[in-house]
Amino acid sequence: MHLCHFAPLLQGGPHVLVSLVAALTGLALQRDLGGDFYQVLGMFANVPPFLCPPRFRYYQNVCTQSYSYVWWDWARWEREIDWMALSGINLALAFTGQEAIWQRVYLSLGLNQSEIDEYFTGPAFLAWNRMGNLHKWAGPLPHAWNLKQLYLQYRILERMRSLGMIPVLPAFAGHVPQGILRVFPRVNVTRLGSWGNFDCSYSCSYLLDPQDPMFQVIGTLFLKELIKEFGTDHIYSADTFNEMRPLSSDPAYLSGVSAAVFISMTGADPRALWLMQGWLFHHQPDFWQPAQVRALLQGVPLGRMIVLDLAAESAPVYLWTESFYGQPFIWCMLHNFGGNHGLFGAVESVNHGPSDARHFPNSTMVGTGLTPEGIEQNDVMYELMNELGWRWEPLDLPLWIANYAERRYGAKNARAIGAWQLLLHSVYNCSGPCVNHNHSPLVHRPSLRMNTELWYNKSDVYEAWHLLVGAAEELGASPLFRYDLVDVTRQAMQQLVGDYYLEIKQAFQSHSLPDLLTAGGVLVYDLLPELDSLLSSDSHFLLGRWLEEAQAMATSDKEAELYDLNARNQLTLWGPTGNILDYANKEFGGLVLDYYGVRWSLFVSALVESLNTGTPFHQDQFNQAVFQVERGFIYNGKRYSSKPVGDTLEIVRKIFLKYYPGCMQRIRMGAA
Ligand SMILES: *[C@@H]1O[C@H](CO)[C@@H](O)[C@H](O)[C@H]1NC(C)=O
Ligand SMILES: *[C@@H]1O[C@H](CO)[C@@H](O)[C@H](O)[C@H]1NC(C)=O
Numbered sequence: 001m002h003l004c005h006f007a008p009l010l011q012g013g014p015h016v017l018v019s020l021v022a023a024l025t026g027l028a029l030q031r032d033l034g035g036d037f038y039q040v041l042g043m044f045a046n047v048p049p050f051l052c053p054p055r056f057r058y059y060q061n062v063c064t065q066s067y068s069y070v071w072w073d074w075a076r077w078e079r080e081i082d083w084m085a086l087s088g089i090n091l092a093l094a095f096t097g098q099e100a101i102w103q104r105v106y107l108s109l110g111l112n113q114s115e116i117d118e119y120f121t122g123p124a125f126l127a128w129n130r131m132g133n134l135h136k137w138a139g140p141l142p143h144a145w146n147l148k149q150l151y152l153q154y155r156i157l158e159r160m161r162s163l164g165m166i167p168v169l170p171a172f173a174g175h176v177p178q179g180i181l182r183v184f185p186r187v188n189v190t191r192l193g194s195w196g197n198f199d200c201s202y203s204c205s206y207l208l209d210p211q212d213p214m215f216q217v218i219g220t221l222f223l224k225e226l227i228k229e230f231g232t233d234h235i236y237s238a239d240t241f242n243e244m245r246p247l248s249s250d251p252a253y254l255s256g257v258s259a260a261v262f263i264s265m266t267g268a269d270p271r272a273l274w275l276m277q278g279w280l281f282h283h284q285p286d287f288w289q290p291a292q293v294r295a296l297l298q299g300v301p302l303g304r305m306i307v308l309d310l311a312a313e314s315a316p317v318y319l320w321t322e323s324f325y326g327q328p329f330i331w332c333m334l335h336n337f338g339g340n341h342g343l344f345g346a347v348e349s350v351n352h353g354p355s356d357a358r359h360f361p362n363s364t365m366v367g368t369g370l371t372p373e374g375i376e377q378n379d380v381m382y383e384l385m386n387e388l389g390w391r392w393e394p395l396d397l398p399l400w401i402a403n404y405a406e407r408r409y410g411a412k413n414a415r416a417i418g419a420w421q422l423l424l425h426s427v428y429n430c431s432g433p434c435v436n437h438n439h440s441p442l443v444h445r446p447s448l449r450m451n452t453e454l455w456y457n458k459s460d461v462y463e464a465w466h467l468l469v470g471a472a473e474e475l476g477a478s479p480l481f482r483y484d485l486v487d488v489t490r491q492a493m494q495q496l497v498g499d500y501y502l503e504i505k506q507a508f509q510s511h512s513l514p515d516l517l518t519a520g521g522v523l524v525y526d527l528l529p530e531l532d533s534l535l536s537s538d539s540h541f542l543l544g545r546w547l548e549e550a551q552a553m554a555t556s557d558k559e560a561e562l563y564d565l566n567a568r569n570q571l572t573l574w575g576p577t578g579n580i581l582d583y584a585n586k587e588f589g590g591l592v593l594d595y596y597g598v599r600w601s602l603f604v605s606a607l608v609e610s611l612n613t614g615t616p617f618h619q620d621q622f623n624q625a626v627f628q629v630e631r632g633f634i635y636n637g638k639r640y641s642s643k644p645v646g647d648t649l650e651i652v653r654k655i656f657l658k659y660y661p662g663c664m665q666r667i668r669m670g671a672a
């Protein structure tokens, strides 16, 4: 009996009990994937389409490990794995604890501990160390960290396997610590370019030449050690050129690299299958011309690689690569860079993308996937994508969203449904060049050249807010409702920040000090503090929780200090000097006041000062001053509550009365 016969049963996804799904998925998974992967494609050839969902439902981005999971304990992992099972995920990364194995491998090769410490980054940046983008930054990685992660990985693997999922393990991609050069002076390595505005003290990693015999020695040694520790399900992930320009565009070189990676996998596991992110092709399209893409993909036997079309909802690569030149691929929704808060999504392309890809001539699509860099935002997009993993054709979005609102709150409420229909139609209906980031001025370093353009009609969000405030009386007891109420209020306030910013700018440019003081005063002394208190009332939006989870991983004061720096730096400067400034911005209670708020306050003061003294505003000078504020936040030593404070419903009502655009009189609170 095959899982696909149960597909109609499972269309509801989240309703179904974990155990039921687990039993079904367990039954269905063809664990023995060795040999020609086209078996997997062929498996469905004669099954009526409506009976059978695509083979894989994949989950995770290599970056999710750092942006979201970095501080997780087992309890949090357990919940996530349950959610994965409920959603029918059957293929997911299991990257935890790999540094513990690498540490062992490097020591056995003859590197010493200081050479290893110069290599690994701190915990919150490991994703980019693993892809060869970064070394050393925010490290060294404590011994206790590795032990704890090793222990977590045991539990993660045991649970994923028991629920019938295929965990994807890491493999060697070719990057090595500098210490390799001391131990093996004749090894042929080349240095890649710098990455993400980091200089070569933290980037420019060393890449082993694929033809160098050490490539196979190291790659196979690592994988053997990993398999000895954890066992294997035969699918491995490695990214050699993620956002990194290869040394040569010669197709022979590129297929040599992918062949070397693959052979080092089969050296340890003859049935190995390589799962690779296809992001590189989209990221550097000038380099990755058809000949280069084909060479890299075809360096591996057809069917022994699965490519993740990583952001297929906005930049599908299969379209211009003849479906990855015959290698199987998974259609993935990336949706979010850096785990930003902010409501956005591209529902139409998510809804139509998978079936379009399946109907593409000679399509090699073998599944759908979720590849957000960070989670815990915009649940609706992930529920939608999960639902589509079980369908062959697009669904009726307005109907689906109405059912979603009812399922989510456990009650049918016309206002809540109306709110969701407005959100679907506005923030979630991004088309054309879509957002994957929160671009609001709120969460970026102030300047006079900020973009406030939106892809939707702001009134729709204010109206959805109004409707949710009206639904609070009936639905206020639902924690999911309260979360959404905070989130939509947050979005409305973020829009207001954009409006106040424009007023500030206009007042400054027309030399009107009173207007500048008014708009700046409201923003800095009322709107942002109110937003901070709103966020502080919900446990999902707390800086204190993020920091406390980091602290909880520490086994000494020194570690606690290091993890605190990691946790704060990732959200803000992202690097020593603001290298990837605000990329992973979050609207957290605590962060809004002490980081974004202080920054806006400085900006308004600088503009006031400029008008007062008749001297021009210099962005460069402001940037230098504001950098001290940003850095100051990281080292402020302040503790933030990890428990919510205040009554969300009351706070929302107060903010609504003050800030809901249009006539306040029209709205009678509670009875609205
Ligand atoms: C590791 O080797 C380097 C290079 O020989 C040396 O400078 C360093 O002191 C050594 N570190 C340890 C901990 O032995
Ligand atoms: C070293 O590696 C580079 C690039 O991988 C290659 O072009 C070069 O020929 C290699 N040198 C030797 C001596 O093998």
Ligand SMILES: *[C@@H]1O[C@H](CO)[C@@H](O)[C@H](O)[C@H]1NC(C)=O
Pocket: 322, 361, 362
């Ligand atoms: C699909 O594959 C067949 C057989 O290899 C080939 O003849 C045909 O041209 C392909 N179609 C397209 C649109 O690539």
Ligand SMILES: *[C@@H]1O[C@H](CO)[C@@H](O)[C@H](O)[C@H]1NC(C)=O
Pocket: 347, 348, 397, 398, 424, 425, 426, 429, 431
């Ligand atoms: C999204 O916008 C397009 C027009 O840009 C429209 O055709 C489509 O119906 C909208 N979808 C939803 C769900 O509102």
Ligand SMILES: *[C@@H]1O[C@H](CO)[C@@H](O)[C@H](O)[C@H]1NC(C)=O
Pocket: 457, 458, 459, 460
């Ligand atoms: C936005 O929506 C409001 C309320 O429905 C409407 O009055 C307004 O004309 C819309 N604005 C645009 C630019 O479509």
